[in-house]
Amino acid sequence: MLLYIHVPFCRRKCRYCAFYSEPVGSGEGLSLWARALVADMRRRAATLGRPRVSTVFFGGGTPSLIPPPVLGRILDAAADCFSLDGDAEISMEANPDSVDASRAAGFRAAGVNRVSLGVQALDDALLAAIGRVHDRAGALRAFEALRRAKFDNVGLDFIWGLPGETPEAWKAQLCEAAELSPEHLSCYGLTLEEGTPMFRERASLRLPGEDEAAAMYEEGGALLEAAGYGQYEISNYARPGRECRHNMGYWRGEEYLGLGPAAVSFLDGCRISEPADFKTWLAAVREGRNAGETERLSFAERAEELVMLRLRTSAGLALSEYARLTGRDFVSDNRALIEELERWNMAVLADGRFFLTRRGMLVSNAVIEQCFEHIPPKPEGKA
Known part of the structure; x- marks a missing residue:
């Protein structure tokens, strides 16, 4: 952690x-x-x-x-x-x-x-x-x-x-x-x-x-x-x-505990956001209670976070990791986008990974949003 x-x-x-x-x-x-x-x-x-x-x-x-x-x-x-x-x-x-x-x-x-x-x-x-x-x-x-x-x-x-x-x-x-x-x-x-x-x-x-x-x-x-x-x-x-x-x-999706006002935690599939107000946070701590808002990530949100976090890094997204989580094939879902990005030297598909080049990282938000379009709400059999 x-x-x-x-x-x-x-x-x-x-x-x-x-x-x-x-x-x-x-x-x-x-x-x-x-x-x-x-x-x-x-x-x-x-x-x-x-x-x-x-x-x-x-x-x-x-x-x-x-x-x-x-x-x-x-x-x-x-x-x-x-x-x-x-x-x-x-x-x-x-x-x-x-x-x-x-x-x-x-x-x-x-x-x-x-x-x-x-x-x-x-x-x-x-x-x-x-x-x-x-x-x-x-x-x-x-x-x-x-x-x-x-x-x-x-x-x-x-x-x-x-x-x-x-x-x-x-x-x-x-x-x-x-x-x-x-x-x-x-x-x-x-x-x-x-x-x-x-x-x-x-x-x-x-x-x-x-x-x-x-x-x-x-x-x-x-x-x-x-x-x-x-x-x-x-x-x-x-x-x-x-x-x-x-x-x-x-970026690898590890769990983390955030302490202090405005801190964020990610634990057991939930995102917990502490209040962005010192007095509110301080009062909650003194009373021994949690003041943070807890949000359990949906299946689609977990899949989107996987893609977003991995594509921030030079190592990129492991296709096997995407398949384990979603039950889908990333290349099949995004074939047209991948081919276009490779044509413009903005991404590379090799050795079981998909990653953005420096030129692709410059427009990473737009690329990642297009990848989100193919993530299903919840494939059958997935938790």
């Missing part, structure tokens, strides 16, 4: 961000959150029978706002509540403004062994445009602090397709990032999420055109591969053996 912990606090909301978070303020809320989180963890672990946990991921929000001693107590509780693998991957998202030499060393001592640093851009004008609280120099200082703290598994997170950005500027940033030699790079295309400031201002934003965006994705990916980073998922690249094990677990 995977363990996800949502830290719902930020110094300030970024202009593109639609994830749930609250202002950290004086830090009182963070202290309340940490105590409630451990209490909820103990209750949920007891209910589940102290399951084995292979990865722990602190996401947010800004997990690097947690004082290292507090983070250490949370990880001690996790080791007590669950059967935590000896070589468990312990990941933490971090923002450069909350990582200095002292905090980096504290996180490492607390047990974190992998950090995803939210750089987003190495250009001060772009950082200001998207509302980040750090600058280029701060990002480089934070990375160096992590290295001095003996972190040997550091990822850098970027966003491409920002207002005013060109393919040439994006590739120049990737070259600089690769020269830093992180173990992992996440490169997400900008999405204008409803309710965010950038969504409201979308008509006035000078965003890259379709051809420019395609060049950023395809040429940027080729540049990273030439630098020794293998693309293993639509937006993720890693040195050999440094793929994020936690996220790979999601």
Whole structure:
């Protein structure tokens, strides 16, 4: 099982961000959150029978706002509540403004062994445009602090397709990032999420055109591969053996427990969504009750999720896995689509697997939606 912990606090909301978070303020809320989180963890672990946990991921929000001693107590509780693998991957998202030499060393001592640093851009004008609280120099200082703290598994997170950005500027940033030699790079295309400031201002934003965006994705990916980073998922690249094990677990369909407001769990065929409200979540934890909404996935939803998750990865979909779940043949169901995608070098069918090329990943949502059209509601004899 995977363990996800949502830290719902930020110094300030970024202009593109639609994830749930609250202002950290004086830090009182963070202290309340940490105590409630451990209490909820103990209750949920007891209910589940102290399951084995292979990865722990602190996401947010800004997990690097947690004082290292507090983070250490949370990880001690996790080791007590669950059967935590000896070589468990312990990941933490971090923002450069909350990582200095002292905090980096504290996180490492607390047990974190992998950090995803939210750089987003190495250009001060772009950082200001998207509302980040750090600058280029701060990002480089934070990375160096992590290295001095003996972190040997550091990822850098970027966003491409920002207002005013060109393919040439994006590739120049990737070259600089690769020269830093992180173990992992996440490169997400900008999405204008409803309710965010950038969504409201979308008509006035000078965003890259379709051809420019395609060049950023395809040429940027080729540049990273030439630098020794293998693309293993639509937006993720890693040195050999440094793929994020936690996220790979999601894409492989493993079960996961999510703790904290707005966290999501997937257990026993059900998706459980915690309330995206700190006070509501806190009240439920104090009362020892579940506040999350539970949804049991239908047969069609499980089949759709299988296709969607597997086609995000470079390994793609195993045809035998699709057949076991649906009782159908993926190639027969999607023959015309597969032939068209292969003709345009957007997908490959080989060795019992179907996977998208980088060009195909660029339009993965449209491809996956077409695959959904052939999934039956519930074949006879299937649970």
